[in-house]
């Protein structure tokens with residue numbers, strides 16, 4: 001059986017690796033001329049690690065992280081809002097959260113595929129979905145390609161989503177703009193985690209290689225770029241507690257990544273059409289507040305491979321894809337909603353609500369120490385299909 005996967009991001013690569021391991025002939029069509037992730041760092045959550053375990057790649061990714069101690073949520077003046085011990089996460093979910101560079105995780109997954117599986121520099125332009133009796137066809141700038149299964153993993157601005165679900169309004173601006181940095185870790189004591197202040201959030205994730213992945217988010221009109229993104233970050237976060245200004249100062253202006261965040265606010269009616277499956281950001285782009293976009297894309301990829309893998313005909317592929325939609329579409333929509341709600345909680349636009357939130361979280365932390373972790377059960381306790 002032949003599969004074409006469009007997009008070599010976390011979703012596309014996991015689907016491709018899962019299908020390849022089940023004996024499929026897999027081609028990954030990627031418009032970039034090389035395999036290069038957009039963005040600097042990533043937190044692989046226990047659910048993402050379980051997805052990678054099904055490919056035999058979980059332990060390699062686990063080794064990318066140093067031991068993680070406590071993590072904290074603090075106010076911009078340094079006062080503690082909440083603290084979580086890595087050991088508590090491991091006790092509850094069986095794994096820690098693994099902070100890593102995107103490229104290192106992507107290297108692990110792409111390494112599961114033969115190099116001749118990739119067709120780089122080829123752009124998908126559209127798709128004919130096929131049916132139980134007709135194979136689907138991918139239209140590309142290098143001509144049409146036919147397969148038994150096509151996987152649309154082409155990210156938030158998916159061309160294939162538009163072709164498959166022309167009635168869908170597409171991704172909409174979440175109101176939030178985000179910056180990402182990868183810089184040398186400053187000397188001095190600090191806890192990894194997030195700093196929350198009014199409408200803004202700043203995330204601090206030290207990596208095993210002596211660098212720190214940091215991200216920042218705030219509300220803004222869409223489409224605004226700044227002549228000097230680093231100066232803009234210092235303007236917004238320069239008075240926050242150590243190491244926020246130090247991390248920003250350590251950045252090279254040119255390497256600060258700035259993106260507006262789009263989300264699929266209206267859920268897709270299905271995650272397949274004919275013999276074409278859709279996954280990852282193409283299906284359910286979400287805000288980054290749960291750190292789940294790539295983790296969900298990997299859940300999609302391995303679930304798709306497990307369900308479709310045994311198929312021996314177009315009819316079986318189409319039947320398996322209906323199961324894929326039934327399993328993944330409700331979860332994808334739920335994660336988009338949860339991320340959005342988490343964003344509203346994190347980035348507060350009302351001072352009284354912010355004060356109430358901080359007080360509530362401090363009290364809850366004292367009275368029910370594992371409350372925050374318990375609240376993450378529906379997100380992180382996911383198990384791959386057998």
Ligand SMILES: Cc1cc2nc3c(=O)[nH]c(=O)nc-3n(C[C@H](O)[C@H](O)[C@H](O)COP(=O)(O)OP(=O)(O)OC[C@H]3O[C@@H](n4cnc5c(N)ncnc54)[C@H](O)[C@@H]3O)c2cc1C
Nearest residue numbers: 007009010011031043124154155280281291292293294295
């Ligand atoms: C600030 C920020 C922080 C984040 N932090 C985390 C985190 O800690 N943990 C987490 O799990 N998620 C995180 N995310 C979300 C995560 O980055 C995305 O959800 C994830 O990368 C989506 O993977 P994907 O494979 O669906 O799409 P993508 O990674 O976008 O990959 C799509 C691929 O398709 C290719 N492509 C696009 N169009 C075409 C075409 N027409 N033809 C051929 N190829 C095409 C692209 O070049 C790209 O390689 C974060 C996002 C942001 C913005």
